[in-house]
Amino acid sequence: MAGPQLIADPAPLDGALPGSVLDGADARMLSVYLHVPFCRVRCGYCDFNTYTATELRGAKQSDYASEASAEVAFAGATLRSSGLPARPASTVFFGGGTPTLLPAGDLVRMLESVRTSIGLTTDAEITTEANPDSVDADxxxxxxxxxxxxxxxxxxxxxxxxxxxxxRTHDPDRVPLVVEWARRAGLQVSVDLIYGTPGESLDDWTRSVDAALATNPDHLSAYSLIVEAGTKLARQIKSGLVSQPDEDLQADMYELVDAKLEAAGFSWYEVSNWAKGPESRSRHNLAYWQSQDWWGIGPGAHSHVGGVRWWNVKHPAAYAGRMSDGVSPGAGRETLSAETRELERILLLSRTRDGILISTLPADARVAVAGLIADNLVNAEAALRGRVELTLRGRLLADAVVRRLTV
Structure with a gap:
């Protein structure tokens, strides 16, 4: 999982984890995220830790599978030396960037390194992101x-x-083709959409949702466009070249996609994610929302094990240097306080369909549930069963719900 660099304690070069990570480890699953930081072009809205060929400054895409595999081996050794119980990875996720810019054999090699150094459960979910123009049937x-x-x-x-x-550079007419190739290969298929792009009308959005549904995916994600500081899109909006996304229109777009997906047999299981059934949910993303353990591999990747969070050096060249030296690529680390872990638990679980057990909330938060029901932000029937579950209106105002549960 990649994200912004934070200011915290230095990460030890040997990667050693404190003894506190052992608490409750038997009850936590382990996942692996492999960040592939390469893109053919940089999209104007994206603030992920990604690099085009001209930005690599000596790092080589052709070396990356070996470098990432070296960190996987480092991760396996560190997890064992920490005294954690042996836990093969339940999920593996290749994200980016565009993982499928690398040859398929490179992704396979990185997956084999996970299998060898950490292990995989017999039913492990293994996912890669892909651009429609970066893969073929073979x-x-x-x-x-x-x-x-x-x-x-x-x-x-x-x-x-x-x-x-x-x-985005792909031909939209290619999407049905790549979905069909994936199905023939025996892969489950998820389709990602973005709504609220400047200049996008409700009719445009309807066309996109209908086109996505026509491919008959197993899973669909729909994310509202967020204008991130420092991106090209943010500069275009500031200079008046494009308009700021309209929040009211984005709300209408969310309600439209939710209605269409429900009518097509999908059910929401997280604010931005829908699946045809429990077996089609992204178990990897659920691991994040449930605060399980994961090790993030690659430049800028974030990891979390037992309340200890760390993040890697950002640039591929710096990352390659750490791997060549045989030391941790960690740039910084923090041990989360009990208060922070509880805040994050509420923030993440409240976004999911299964919600939060009311009995596990602090006393003030339990009192707030009645007001959330009155404001039609939380489902009354679910609350009677002992859970906080967002209504449709609550999903649109999820951040406000979290604030009221954590004050």
Whole structure:
């Protein structure tokens, strides 16, 4: 999982974890995230830790599988030396960037390093993100034959002018084709959409949702466009070249996609995610929302084990240097306080369909539930069963719900 660099304690070069990570470890699952930080072009809205070929400053894409595999081996050794119980990975997720810019054999090699150094459960969920223009039928078959189980396609929109604003380069007509290839290979398919792009109308959004549903995916994610500081899109909005996303229109778009997906047999299980059934949910993302353990591999990747969080050096060249030296690529680390862990638990679980057990909330938060029901933010029937579960209105105002549960 990649994210911004934080100011905290230095990460030890030997990667040693404190004894506190052993508390409750038997009850936690382990996941692995492999960040592939390469993109053919940089999209104007993206603030992920990604690099085009001209930004690598000596790092080589061709070396990356070996470097990432070295960190996987380092992770396995560190987990064992920490005294944690042996836990094979339940989920593995290749994200980016565009993981499928690398040859399929490189992804397979990285997965094999996880299998060898950490282990995989017999039913491990193994996913890669992919751009529709970065794979073909043979590529997907190679992944499936190696044990991959899912592919998540970054469709974003079916409308050319929306894709142009987002600076996405794929042909929207290619999406049904790559989905069919994935199905033939035996992979589950997820499709990602973005709504609220400047200039995108409700009719445009309807066209994109209908096009995504026409591919008959197992899973669909729909994310509202967020204008991140420092991105090209933020500069374009500041200079008046494009308009600021309209929050009211984004709310209408969310209600539209939710209604269409429910009518098509999907159910929401997290504010931005819908699946055809429990077996189609992303178990990897659920691991994040449930505060399980995960080790993030790659430049800028974040990890979390037993309330200890750390993040890697950001640039691929710096990362390659750490791997060459045989030391941890960690740039910083923090041990979360009990208060912070509780805040994050509420923030993450409240976004899921299963919600939060009211009995596990602090006393003030339990008192707040009645007001949330009165404001139609929390489902009354679910509350009677002892759970906080968001209504449709509550999903639109999820941040406000969290604030009221954590004051």
């Amino acid at each position: 590529y997907l078959t190679t992944l499936a034959d190696a044990g991959f189980t899912r592919v998540s396609f970054g469709m974003q929109s079916a409308v050319p002018h929306v894709l142009a604003t987002l600076e």
